[in-house]
Amino acid sequence: MKQQAFLGLALVAALSLPSTATELVIVTVNNGHMIEMQKLGKYFEQANPGIQLKWVTLEEGVLRQRVTTDIATKGGQFDVMTIGMYETPIWGKKGWLQEIKPDAAYDVDDLLPAMRNGLSVGGKLYAVPFYGESSMLMYRKDLADKAGVQVPERPTWTQIRDLAAKIHDPKNGVYGICLRGKPGWGDNMAFLSTMVNTFGGQWFDMSWKPQIDSKPWRDAVGFYVDMMKKYGPPGSSSNSFNEILALYNQGKCGMWVDATIAASFVSDPKQSKVADKVAFAQAPTMVTPKGANWLWAWTLAIPAGSQKVEAARKFVTWATSKEYIQLVAKVEGWHAVPTGTRKSTYATPEFQKAARFAAAEKMAIDSANPNDSTLPKSPYVGVQFAAIPEFQAIGITVGQQMSAALAGKTTVDAALKASQFAAEREMKKAGYYK
């Protein structure tokens, strides 16, 4: 492996003639699939001798800040950027991103429809999905069996609460259920939005009025806070994906509803003590199945200011192609391929065999529709967010209120009232209504 990497590097060095090579600067986050892409970049460089890849890895928050500054000032520092499903439609509409027109060999129809819709504005594709995710339930089969409970394929929140009560055993270090509580629009609010959706709520009604003080919000948040106080681990209000992953992998969580990507971590014996004991089901529902599980994608996009559009297009279509997925499978095995993007991946028998969570993940992604994710009609796109620029600030403020309610620093009603007030002010200021 090392020798291979060395040979690859030597080859790259030999091929990188400074006079002719186009240098592509790619900015990305430090997630497993991106690290893999970085390692396999040498294959792209071999096939395209005129292009040299330069990688910049940043922390997620810093990446958003850097990319926004660079786009807003037309800095032109990056030729390819990793952005999320929230930014893509907003930036695409503003003309900050190059439209991506892949050739026939790319087979754009093979992309999962949910993903393609979420990344398009007015039928134009502004970013290509590198890996996608939804949310689902991960639970300890051994504990559920011990409690004599058969978890259905699509459980309800009431069933989940009952099971949490049965397996909650803090004396032995096992908590009934672990859920996100750390404030942030991409942290606790990503999860809570799906819970509000399935309880029949929404962020804004058709006249863009915030609905945070409505009954579905009170029901959902009340249910969540009550359940977490009774059957959650201590300090839930500071837990997000990584914190819960750490707890889960040590066998301290009976259940966890979170990103489908977690499935590959919790079932990996190298990092999880409970790898052979996890089972998967769809995200729990309540009043409606609509919007019960989220939809997210890490995508590759090309900023409108890039001088190297052609080379950048070549790279983003390579990294999200069927061939790339085959390449990862060949080098690392089918368990390591980026999922949630293409129908063909899920149709591959080798993949189905290697990834126990494949079927549940595909079902979750297919059932998420960012254009229709709430029971009452909503004016916004997005399941666990509303793809408008103001949402980020609103999501953070509401997230802080919810986290405070979970920590017991305020009541659910007071938190919802304060959230509604803040959201109304923000939306009025932005001119959505008077």
Add this chain to the structure above:
Amino acid sequence: MARSRLTPTLMARTVLAWAVALLLFFPLAFLFLTAFKTELQAIAVPPELIFSPTLESFREVHTRSDYLLFAKNSVITSVVSTLLGLLIAVPAAYSMAFFRGPRTKDILMWMLSTKMMPAVGALVPVYVLAQYSGLLDTKLALIILFMLSNLPIMVWMLYSHFKDIPPEILEAARMDGANLWQEFRRVLLPLGMGGMASTGLLCLVLSWNEAFWSLNLSSAKAGTLATLIASYSSPEGLFWAKLSAASLLAIAPIVVFGWFSQKQLVQGLTFGAVK
């Protein structure tokens, strides 16, 4: 000094000193331990203090990142910005310490007040300036910014060092016919050496640790070790062991350097601006 007997006050002081020292040292010790753990050991609660150490994280950092490029950038930016800063701060502090005007104190206060503005407040203008002058992702941009952000501290530290030098000595040199350069070279330099050394050392450490501007103004070429550390944080996945290994590699040179120059550093700080 008849202090050899162990009085209760002395004992209390010793215990307190040890407690403070351990408290300050704890994060570093924890970082050191975590760097040699696997990711699963790194997240264990309660933390495992006894474990079989592994070099896995270091290997990973080594294969994934070009450590030497980042280290070279850190050395160049911190050393050059410190030298440039001294070049400007020494004459400034000299004139303020020995040729005080009615506004000297105000100027000093104003300089210090520039440190009170959060750096992010100036991000967009600085970014645009760097972009227009073609300095984005260059070491020169970082050198200039490190120097500028350290200048107020440098002038203040040197000013208080120089104030401790009796002006009569410099006057005497002038009476004997020394010109400005000779006055500096033969009188101020030997007398103020300690102050200059400690100021330089402190600024070197500050520049080495600077993260905000390095993260925001560099991308593929000019990143310092601070950006190397930041690249190991992950939104989806466990990363504490690898992050600790990268941090350890990043701070190792400056810790060793600080160890050897601690005498000057401590002297500079206790005799300097913060006495």
